[in-house]
Amino acid sequence: MWLLLLLVFGLIFLYRWYRQSLILNNLTDKYVLITGCDTGFGNLLAKQLDKRGMKVLATCLTSHGAENLKKETSSRLQTMILDITDSKNVSAVTERVSSIVGNAGLWGLVNNAGYVLGYAPNEWQKKEDFLKVLDVNLIGLIDVTVHLLPLVRKAKGRIVNVSSSLGRLVLIGGGYSVSKYGVEAFSDGLRRELCHFGVKVSIIEPGCFLTMMTMSADAHRNNLKRLWENLPTGTKESYGKQYFDQFEKLLMGLVKIANPKTYKVTNCMEHALTAVHPWTRYSPGWDAKLFYIPVSYLPTVLSDYLLCRSAPKPAHEETLTEQRTTVAESG
Numbered sequence: 001m002w003l004l005l006l007l008v009f010g011l012i013f014l015y016r017w018y019r020q021s022l023i024l025n026n027l028t029d030k031y032v033l034i035t036g037c038d039t040g041f042g043n044l045l046a047k048q049l050d051k052r053g054m055k056v057l058a059t060c061l062t063s064h065g066a067e068n069l070k071k072e073t074s075s076r077l078q079t080m081i082l083d084i085t086d087s088k089n090v091s092a093v094t095e096r097v098s099s100i101v102g103n104a105g106l107w108g109l110v111n112n113a114g115y116v117l118g119y120a121p122n123e124w125q126k127k128e129d130f131l132k133v134l135d136v137n138l139i140g141l142i143d144v145t146v147h148l149l150p151l152v153r154k155a156k157g158r159i160v161n162v163s164s165s166l167g168r169l170v171l172i173g174g175g176y177s178v179s180k181y182g183v184e185a186f187s188d189g190l191r192r193e194l195c196h197f198g199v200k201v202s203i204i205e206p207g208c209f210l211t212m213m214t215m216s217a218d219a220h221r222n223n224l225k226r227l228w229e230n231l232p233t234g235t236k237e238s239y240g241k242q243y244f245d246q247f248e249k250l251l252m253g254l255v256k257i258a259n260p261k262t263y264k265v266t267n268c269m270e271h272a273l274t275a276v277h278p279w280t281r282y283s284p285g286w287d288a289k290l291f292y293i294p295v296s297y298l299p300t301v302l303s304d305y306l307l308c309r310s311a312p313k314p315a316h317e318e319t320l321t322e323q324r325t326t327v328a329e330s331g
Contacts, residue, residue, distance in 0.1 A: 207285025240315025
């Protein structure tokens with residue numbers, strides 16, 4: 001019986017492996033647009049696809065980023081300046097892309113551009129703090145996708161949206177996880193709407209990887225400090241300075257464990273663009289596979305217990321704990 005089960009699981013594994021190993025032919029005539037190519041995943045993916053011979057349209061936020069990328073790639077790769085929060089800029093880039101790809105359409109759209117300074121307790125932040133993250137990570141992503149969708153449909157191509165493991169499991173407050181949960185929802189809806197058009201939609205859910213955004217420890221620390229210093233006195237007293245210190249330590253800890261092997265993420269992106277049967281979701285990184293995914297499937301009462309135990313503790317809770325200890329000892 002056990003031998004039969006092992007044989008069945010082995011055959012299923014081999015079939016899945018074979019199915020996912022099938023790669024499309026004639027990829028050198030395919031156009032792929034990638035957002036956020038100044039640094040990080042977008043920059044590495046642009047170089048990776050360029051070496052593969054694909055026609056890369058790399059959008060950068062700055063001319064400096066675009067110039068540096070051109071120096072390291074072939075003449076096939078074309079750069080464009082794009083601020084995905086500016087709809088006029090998105091429209092202008094769409095017109096340019098349409099003139100470049102022509103009747104071939106756009107085979108791949110990789111929504112990679114992101115903003116990461118959104119980690120802090122929710123109560124410490126204002127509407128503007130949430131909007132800053134949402135505007136890039138979600139609204140900008142949606143705007144770019146909707147503009148370029150006719151070109152992707154024409155090519156019966158691929159859309160690859162970069163979410164995060166924090167789009168599965170909220171470890172820390174603020175707009176970042178909110179934006180990534182939104183990316184998951186938008187992508188799921190898009191995938192179901194476009195399946196009859198021959199368009200495939202994949203979601204990348206990386207764990208913590210070492211990019212310019214995760215390397216900016218000082219930027220994360222300064223943002224947290226700014227929010228703390230602007231809090232009303234009553235709110236500060238409720239949380240306590242030790243909460244700020246613990247939160248800062250937690251945030252810096254997440255930055256320090258970032259995986260430097262960013263190619264693990266871009267390899268997933270490349271597979272989503274080039275495989276005959278791309279995955280719906282990719283979760284690169286051992287922290288994603290061994291922590292975020294398993295904990296996200298636990299019953300809420302268990303996941304809350306695990307995450308709350310390791311979370312920073314407010315001042316009033318420590319006072320209550322001390323009072324309970326005193327009562328217990330006097331009893």
